[in-house]
Amino acid sequence: MIHRQTLTQLAADLRTRKVGSVELVRAFLARIEASQPALNAFVSITAEQALAAAEAADRALAAGRGGALEGVPIGHKDLFCTAGVRTTCGSRMLENFISPYDATVVARLKAAGAVMLGKLNMDEFAMGSSNETSHFGPVRNPWNTALVPGGSSGGSAAAVAARLVPAATATDTGGSIRQPAAFCGVTGIKPTYGRVSRYGMIAFASSLDQGGVIAASAEDAARVLREMAGFDPRDSTSVDAPVPDYLAGLDAPLAGVRIGLLKEFFDKGLDPHYERCVREALAVFERLGASLREVSLPNIPLSVPVYYVVAPAECSSNLARYDGVRFGHRCAEARDLEDLYKRSRSEGFGAEVKRRIMTGTYVLSAGYYDAYYLKAQRVRRLIAGDFERAFGEVDLLMGPTTPTAAFALGAKTADPITMYLNDIYTISANLAGLPAMSVPCGFAAGLPVGLQIIGPHFAEQRLLHAAHRFQLETDWHLRIPGEYA
Amino acid sequence: MALTRAQVENIAHLARLELEAAEIPQFQQNLSRIVDFIGELERADTAGVAPMAHPLPGLAQRLRPDEVTERDEHELYQRNAPQVASGLYLVPKVIE
Numbered sequence: 408m409i410h411r412q413t414l415t416q417l418a419a420d421l422r423t424r425k426v427g428s429v430e431l432v433r434a435f436l437a438r439i440e441a442s443q444p445a446l447n448a449f450v451s452i453t454a455e456q457a458l459a460a461a462e463a464a465d466r467a468l469a470a471g472r473g474g475a476l477e478g479v480p481i482g483h484k485d486l487f488c489t490a491g492v493r494t495t496c497g498s499r500m501l502e503n504f505i506s507p508y509d510a511t512v513v514a515r516l517k518a519a520g521a522v523m524l525g526k527l528n529m530d531e532f533a534m535g536s537s538n539e540t541s542h543f544g545p546v547r548n549p550w551n552t553a554l555v556p557g558g559s560s561g562g563s564a565a566a567v568a569a570r571l572v573p574a575a576t577a578t579d580t581g582g583s584i585r586q587p588a589a590f591c592g593v594t595g596i597k598p599t600y601g602r603v604s605r606y607g608m609i610a611f612a613s614s615l616d617q618g619g620v621i622a623a624s625a626e627d628a629a630r631v632l633r634e635m636a637g638f639d640p641r642d643s644t645s646v647d648a649p650v651p652d653y654l655a656g657l658d659a660p661l662a663g664v665r666i667g668l669l670k671e672f673f674d675k676g677l678d679p680h681y682e683r684c685v686r687e688a689l690a691v692f693e694r695l696g697a698s699l700r701e702v703s704l705p706n707i708p709l710s711v712p713v714y715y716v717v718a719p720a721e722c723s724s725n726l727a728r729y730d731g732v733r734f735g736h737r738c739a740e741a742r743d744l745e746d747l748y749k750r751s752r753s754e755g756f757g758a759e760v761k762r763r764i765m766t767g768t769y770v771l772s773a774g775y776y777d778a779y780y781l782k783a784q785r786v787r788r789l790i791a792g793d794f795e796r797a798f799g800e801v802d803l804l805m806g807p808t809t810p811t812a813a814f815a816l817g818a819k820t821a822d823p824i825t826m827y828l829n830d831i832y833t834i835s836a837n838l839a840g841l842p843a844m845s846v847p848c849g850f851a852a853g854l855p856v857g858l859q860i861i862g863p864h865f866a867e868q869r870l871l872h873a874a875h876r877f878q879l880e881t882d883w884h885l886r887i888p889g890e891y892a
Numbered sequence: 893m894a895l896t897r898a899q900v901e902n903i904a905h906l907a908r909l910e911l912e913a914a915e916i917p918q919f920q921q922n923l924s925r926i927v928d929f930i931g932e933l934e935r936a937d938t939a940g941v942a943p944m945a946h947p948l949p950g951l952a953q954r955l956r957p958d959e960v961t962e963r964d965e966h967e968l969y970q971r972n973a974p975q976v977a978s979g980l981y982l983v984p985k986v987i988e
Contacts, residue, residue, distance in 0.1 A: 507968045600947040614947055643954050712930045732981050737974035741984050749910040761909055766926050768907040784943030786936045823922050824929050840947025
């Protein structure tokens with residue numbers, strides 16, 4: 408079956424004309440349509456544009472031309488602007504927003520020949536860990552539709568897990584690539600801050616947001632990331648540094664690699680079944696010749712409170728642009744300008760987005776700025792310093808991606824803190840701007856478990872290499888939920 | 893720290909949000925929980941630690957040359973505007 412092929416295999420088969428792009432696109436579109444009632448992974452399906460792009464790709468391939476991903480179907484998280492195609496960010500605020508331009512990530516993947524099949528569902532403005540805050544309804548976990556897929560890139564993770572697309576773009580502000588990848592049993596990478604352009608990526612928290620990929624394997628993720636990454640003059644935080652070939656050296660031996668076990672991640676909050684899978688995965692790395700040692704990062708437990716100052720502060724500032732004037736939702740019959748602002752925003756945003764905006768407004772308001780915002784930025788530096796010291800001793804850090812496997816819809820919606828603590832192991836990498844991955848490493852009570860790998864700045868290749876070697880030894884990443892196999 | 897109803901209403905006003913009377917207790921409760929939670933930071937010893945504003949060490953925000961690089965595409969951009977006339981965004985009357 409075509410959908411079981413990895414992206415790497417599909418790209419090769421397209422190149423040798425063993426399969427055509429139109430044929431592939433039709434096959435995946437049929438899977439998407441069939442899955443929608445159960446999974447709701449897509450907000451928009453762009454079948455017509457996809458078939459036109461696939462025909463063009465087939466012509467290019469027949470002429471021996473085309474980019475590295477020519478004809479390969481992909482999905483974009485509905486947070487990346489796509490010219491002429493609705494970009495909602497999971498919000499009523501942008502329900503009818505047609506982006507006038509492509510995000511750099513979208514433009515680069517298009518230039519590489521990838522064919523977009525649609526826009527993937529997500530938590531509203533990427534604020535959520537369960538995909539339940541989407542205005543377009545929750546996405547469900549393909550392993551068990553009573554469970555959440557994680558968030559905010561829940562649509563991307565569920566779509567790859569159910570093989571509705573071979574790979575999807577995603578973004579990660581506090582775990583939004585890694586946590587859903589772990590919950591859905593797929594591979595996700597959040598690159599170093601500044602590695603992938605944020606131009607055309609709808610902003611949530613600008614010092615934390617980073618675009619990345621969710622795919623079935625590390626090799627597939629490397630193949631897509633290679634096309635996405637790199638300097639972009641249109642993003643003032645984009646880093647002007649050469650991008651290595653992420654596919655080079657993936658097969659090299661792991662002997663001598665020093666792995667640090669994040670002591671604070673193996674705490675009492677970690678589910679024992681989950682922990683067993685992660686420890687078994689670590690033993691695989693040991694067998695491959697890597698050395699393991701425990702590393703303590705004492706300030707890590709403060710990551711979540713730091714995040715819930717910094718991210719809402721940046722969010723309240725970024726989301727001030729939604730004023731009902733230039734684009735986005737506008738209320739009917741405004742009495743005056745203030746009424747226009749207030750009602751447009753109140754109607755356009757959901758409860759979680761309002762909570763974050765208000766938290767941010769509070770921590771930035773007169774009298775509280777020093778106590779919360781500046782204090783959080785100081786603790787952020789302590790956390791970054793912990794990582795810096797750790798990477799003086801080890802090459803990679805490893806631990807669980809989440810404290811538990813996927814939970815039930817509605818289980819954590821009553822109390823925001825319970826939901827926020829779900830990102831307890833992922834947030835620190837965003838605070839320090841580090842690249843981090845989640846790799847499938849087993850099943851706890853029938854649900855996927857994620858191994859998290861964190862590296863120093865710009866060490867994406869090192870992460871992908873370790874993950875790929877692990878995937879040569881294991882087949883967790885090849886497991887597909889029964890109904891979609 | 894429990895936030896009062898008046899505080900929550902003031903925060904909502906500063907954020908240009910209008911909360912319905914019935915939702916205020918819920919926001920009051922949630923935001924009080926969040927404020928307590930982030931209050932944990934107080935315990936951290938940050939004496940002499942400089943605030944970290946950029947996630948990459950030693951990198952300052954880049955400046956670009958002061959040159960015109962974009963075309964005027966206001967018509968394209970205004971297609972998403974709720975109300976436009978003669979190339980201008982329309983809002984309710986501000987000056988009586």
